[in-house]
Amino acid sequence: MTFKDLGLATPILKALQEEGYTNPTPIQEQAIPILLKGKDLLGVAQTGTGKTAAFGIPILHHLYERISLRQNKRKIKALVVTPTRELAIQIGESFTAYGRHTGLRSTVIFGGVKQGKQVNALRNGIDILVATPGRLLDLMNQGYITFRDLEFVVLDEADQMLDMGFIHDIKKIIAALPPKRQSLFFSATMPKSIVELSRKMLGDFERVTIKPEQATAEKVEQGVYFVSKGNKPKLLIHLLQQRPDDSVLVFSRTKHGANKIVKKLAQDDIRSAAIHGNKSQAARQKALGAFKDGKLKVLVATDIAARGIDVEELSMVVNYDLPNVSETYVHRIGRTGRASASGIALSFCMSEERPYLRDIEKLIKQEVPRLGEHPFMEDAQEEEPTTQRRPQQRSRNANRNRSSSSNYRGQNNKNRNRNKGNRSRGRD
Ligand code: AMP
Numbered sequence: 001m002t003f004k005d006l007g008l009a010t011p012i013l014k015a016l017q018e019e020g021y022t023n024p025t026p027i028q029e030q031a032i033p034i035l036l037k038g039k040d041l042l043g044v045a046q047t048g049t050g051k052t053a054a055f056g057i058p059i060l061h062h063l064y065e066r067i068s069l070r071q072n073k074r075k076i077k078a079l080v081v082t083p084t085r086e087l088a089i090q091i092g093e094s095f096t097a098y099g100r101h102t103g104l105r106s107t108v109i110f111g112g113v114k115q116g117k118q119v120n121a122l123r124n125g126i127d128i129l130v131a132t133p134g135r136l137l138d139l140m141n142q143g144y145i146t147f148r149d150l151e152f153v154v155l156d157e158a159d160q161m162l163d164m165g166f167i168h169d170i171k172k173i174i175a176a177l178p179p180k181r182q183s184l185f186f187s188a189t190m191p192k193s194i195v196e197l198s199r200k201m202l203g204d205f206e207r208v209t210i211k212p213e214q215a216t217a218e219k220v221e222q223g224v225y226f227v228s229k230g231n232k233p234k235l236l237i238h239l240l241q242q243r244p245d246d247s248v249l250v251f252s253r254t255k256h257g258a259n260k261i262v263k264k265l266a267q268d269d270i271r272s273a274a275i276h277g278n279k280s281q282a283a284r285q286k287a288l289g290a291f292k293d294g295k296l297k298v299l300v301a302t303d304i305a306a307r308g309i310d311v312e313e314l315s316m317v318v319n320y321d322l323p324n325v326s327e328t329y330v331h332r333i334g335r336t337g338r339a340s341a342s343g344i345a346l347s348f349c350m351s352e353e354r355p356y357l358r359d360i361e362k363l364i365k366q367e368v369p370r371l372g373e374h375p376f377m378e379d380a381q382e383e384e385p386t387t388q389r390r391p392q393q394r395s396r397n398a399n400r401n402r403s404s405s406s407n408y409r410g411q412n413n414k415n416r417n418r419n420k421g422n423r424s425r426g427r428d
Helices: 010-019 026-036 051-065 085-098 116-124 133-141 158-163 167-175 192-201 212-219 229-242 255-267 281-293 326-333 351-364 377-383 391-425
Strands: 040-044 078-081 106-109 128-131 152-155 182-187 205-209 221-226 247-251 272-275 298-301 314-319 344-349
Touching (some): 010 051, 026 040, 026 051, 040 051, 051 078, 051 128, 051 182, 116 133, 158 182, 167 192, 182 192, 229 344
Parallel strands (some): 247 298, 272 298, 314 344
């Protein structure tokens, strides 16, 4: 299927062609026809699947088709609410890109910066508003935003918004929406609280589910090193020194841990920056900007700060700490393997993290290849829980480590071949 087959307006097709998109991704293929029919949508999908275009394109199409009906000043006709500033900026960029030939205007509002510029943009009139919940409510309360003309509303990354404590803000925003509207609701996971929230927001809806494990298994080469806590910095430095030209995103479970990694790397003359909730918005944007431009090769991030980061040439993700929530692993490794479709995700696993690894493997329904060889192996073996292990288990594991190491190389080739064939298919 091509975008042409979806019956989209010519200016949008032209923009998609300029973006280099030829075929819709699975979520686009399924969601766009539903949305063009005017139905509500529940999308169970994570960032990296192409979901921004899945909702952005049909909204632009509808608004463009009705453009002649528009009178005088532009009024907000579409609203996208998303949890973080980084995501809001990225979504805003997508609307600008896909809508560049439509004459439609969008703006992005988020907290942590002065409101003056954002208020001016709203006063000048816009068609599409992308917002984080806090700043949106704030400007609504100050009377700068009305939803009288709103036709489309998107709640993006709903599970993350709830995790971040936005539930009350979200409920207030939903309460302020006009009843006659097309509603879109996206979440990577669907716990009970999210199902309840989606019921509040959606009318007669259709559901599209893109399973994270599909995205993961298809695209990203994975591997895990068993390494002691004390040797994690050394192993990271070793890996980074082997790939000085690659853009690498390193995940740390804590903000403090992220800062510590940056310091350790600096001791070996590896320049990096940390992004997390304790950093100012300006510092986060600066670090992210330098990383996206390729001026900064290593970015160390916590999960909340990094979710949704979309860097085209991201070569590698390192899970410096394994996450205790398995879905987070999938979110993390989904950051790579997009544009070039040959991403690598390496994980460091110390003995306390082995249960997390088991949970992850259960979720993704595959074994993460063991990468046997690294210069700090001996210490890692000390970390193995040898006391409870029977001798034959030990030898079986040792064998598995060896064969998995060659597996990894085998998988490299397999992926490379597959990627050749897939290159034209897109980079979600
Ligand atoms: P998202 O899941 O919306 O964050 O999108 C992930 C990445 O996929 C972004 O870099 C998009 O520019 C890219 N992308 C989205 N749709 C397509 C497509 N149909 N073909 C190629 N790339 C795409």
